[in-house]
Structures are given as structure tokens and as C-alpha cells.
Amino acid sequence: MINIVFYLIAYFLAALPFGLVLARLFAKVDIRSAGSGSIGATNVLRVVKESNPALAKKLSIATIALDALKGLVPLVVAKYYFGLGDSVLWTMAVLAVIGHCFSPYLL
Incomplete structure (x- = not known):
């Protein structure tokens, strides 16, 4: 049962669209409607740079870091705190990866 809980945590945590959230929260822009339409760090940089270049760099770096951490943290917790196996x-x-690529929060 604990495996299923961690599977759900991994999927739904990785599905969080941090680029979209950060751009909307701090720059007040919807990055899906500008630039390439992507929610990734590159489009955050591209779209926010038009109005605030200094903020754009910070938000794109934060997007990269949070996107990496949302995949790493559940794995570290599962391995070192719960001792779950490699499979x-x-x-x-x-x-x-599936959650990151196909986020249910963007429907």
C-alpha cells in the first residue's frame, strides 16, 4: 500500500507546473499565451524578460530548480526514510516524468 501512495505522490508532485505558477504569481503573466506557449523555464525567461529582465532570470532559475527538486525529493524520501526498493x-x-510531461493540472 505504501508503494501506491508514493507512486501517487511522485506523479502529482511532478505534475506541478512551476513555470506557470511562478510567472503568474510574481510577473502576473500567463506564459501559455505568449512566447512558445510552453510552461518551462525557457519560456518563462522569454516572456517575463519583456517586462522585467531581472525578474525573468530569477524566475527561470527557480523554475529549473523546482522542476528538478519535484522529481528528486520524493525519491530521496522514499529511499532514505522509508527504505523502498529500486523497483x-x-x-x-x-x-x-509522465506527470511532468502530462500534467493533469493543465487540463
């Missing part, structure tokens, strides 16, 4: 960790990693 569970690999499944979590795959689900994190």
Missing part, C-alpha cells in the same frame, strides 16, 4: 524508485521516477 519502486524506478516506477516513481517514470511516473514523475
Whole structure:
């Protein structure tokens, strides 16, 4: 049962669109409607740079860091605090990639 909980955590945490959230929260722009339309760090930089270049760099770096951490943190917690095995960790990693690429929060 604990495996299923961690699978869900890995998927739904990785699905968080940090680029979209940060740009909307701090720069008050919807990056999906400008630039390439992507929610990634490059489009955050591209779109926010038009109105605030200094903020654009900070938000794009924060997007990269948070995107990396949302995949890493659940794996570290599962391995070192709960002692889950490699097969569970690999499944979590795959689900994190799927969640990142196909976010249910963007529907």
C-alpha cells in the first residue's frame, strides 16, 4: 500500500507546473499565451524578460530548480526514510516524468 501512495505522490508532485505558477504569481503573466506557449523555464525567461529582465532570470532559475527538486525529493524520501526498493524508485521516477510531461493540472 505504501508503494501506491508514493507512486501517487511522485506523479502529482511532478505534475506541478512551476513555470506557470511562478510567472503568474510574481510577473502576473500567463506564459501559455505568449512566447512558445510552453510552461518551462525557457519560456518563462522569454516572456517575463519583456517586462522585467531581472525578474525573468530569477524566475527561470527557480523554475529549473523546482522542476528538478519535484522529481528528486520524493525519491530521496522514499529511499532514505522509508527504505523502498529500486523497483519502486524506478516506477516513481517514470511516473514523475509522465506527470511532468502530462500534467493533469493543465487540463
